[in-house]
Amino acid sequence: MNEKLPINKSIRELGDARAGLLFRALLEQTQDQVYFKDLNSKFVWVSDVMLSKYKLESMDDLLGKSDFDFFSREHAQKTFEEEQRLIRDDERLVNYVEKEIWPDGRITYVTSTKVPLRLDSGEIVGILGITRDITDEVKIQHQLEESRALLLKRNAIMEEDLQSARTVQRMTIPGLLPDVPFADVAVSITSLNEVCGDLVTFPLQNDRRMSLVLGDISGHGVTAGLFTMLAKHLADFYLKNESCGPDEALFVLDRHLEGLIPEGFLTAVAGVFYRKNEDELYVSLASSCQPPVLWYRSQTQEVEIVKMRGEGALGLGICDSFECRSLRLSRGDCLLFATDGATELENPDGVQLGVAKWAELFRGVGALDTEEIIRRLLTELERFSGGRFPQDDTTLLAVRIK
The missing domain is CATH 3.30.450.20 (PAS domain)
Structure with missing residues (x-):
């Protein structure tokens, strides 16, 4: 040629x-x-x-x-x-x-x-x-395609890891629900992402005593999920001791988590149910920046908002003491614990549900069994949000006194 x-x-x-x-x-x-x-x-x-x-x-x-x-x-x-x-x-x-x-x-x-x-x-x-x-354009396109392929590969690995993390978390949080003679317990955990930043655990369960911790790690996703496991482990370790009160448990969590959660913290409420005798059942409660516990009183069919003073969130090293409240419970009473995914839920106009409205909703279902209470309240949250629930990780815990 x-x-x-x-x-x-x-x-x-x-x-x-x-x-x-x-x-x-x-x-x-x-x-x-x-x-x-x-x-x-x-x-x-x-x-x-x-x-x-x-x-x-x-x-x-x-x-x-x-x-x-x-x-x-x-x-x-x-x-x-x-x-x-x-x-x-x-x-x-x-x-x-x-x-x-x-x-x-x-x-x-x-x-x-x-x-x-x-x-x-x-x-x-x-x-x-x-x-x-168009050499430069083609090279950029090839680089984008290579980056996309690498990203898809990494996403696949991450998705597999997320699935594993979610499986492990769901197996351990909350774990087996308490089977105690003086109370029925129901729990619902609704996660915004694959891995949840809420935790609920029952470190101690026997015929006369039951302890619990419900908490919320700031943030979402894998990082928050990892620290829920750490917080659960710490709570389980210390609250298994019958001499450990809820305020002491929060203090210990604060000290052990200090500086560990990157730019984050834990809010939590701890409770210890205990019998003084066959006729007297009490619960001691302490809270760190969690929504108030709601107390449905069977004798009056009214709901009391149980507020507790807490000096700050856990893990920041700023908490020296927590107010501990003790309530004498009657048969048929029901306590409702919830993370702020419930009380801070917004309707389509951007208005939050709030504690007062949350207490009103609970009053309407407080006489039902615990599982039905949870189911009805989840339906109300869905209705209030206009179908935009959840907007945050949301955990509900109901304890009915037998």
Whole structure:
């Protein structure tokens, strides 16, 4: 293919005689690679940018040359056969992406348009081509595709890890519900994400005593989920001791979590139910920035909002003491614990449910069994939010005194 064939001078005459000054100005100024080839796919005329690309000083250095003089033989042969087919079949290629392989191994990419070149008589005398270099764009596209593939792979690994974390968390939080002779217990944990930032645990359970901790790690996702497991472990360890009160448990959690939760904290409420004798059942409660516990009193069928003073969230090292409240409970009484995913739930107008409305909802269902209480309250939360529940991790815990 390197044999010198006669150049079809009619194409040069077309450029010189008919295009004139405008034609020359176009070829000098355009940044696209514009070229004319004869019937043998040899260059006849090109834009100045092509001379620069091929490192040639003048048009005379290009005349009579073909792609075989500049590209790899594989690429040049493919281009030659393609152009000969366009000439033979009178077809055109418009804006297609072409990969160029240079003799030194470099690879560039261009968009090319090639059409048969005709004289006024209709005779095809060669090929007109317009090529634009898109190497940078293609490289960016390849990088994006590689990044996307890597991201998909990492996401798949992360999703698998999340599923494992969620499975482990659901097996351990809350774990087995208490089976004690003096109370029925029901729990619902609704997670905003795959892994929940709420925790509920029952460290001590026997015929005369039951302890619990309900908490909320700030933030969401895996980090919050990991620290729920740590907080549960600490609560289980210390509240298994019958001498440990709820206020002491919160103090210990604060000290052990201090500085561990990145830019975060734990809010929690702890409770210890205990019998003094067969006729007297009490609960001691302490809270750190959790919504108030609601106490449904069976004798009056009213709900009392049990507020407790707490000096701050846990894990910040700022809590020296917690108010501990003791309540004497009667048969049929029910205590409702909840994280702020319930009380801070917003309706479509952006208005929060609030503690007072939450207590009102509980009053309407407080006489029901614990599982039905939870089910009804979840329905009310869904209704209040206009179908946008949950907006945060939300845990509900109901304890009915037998």
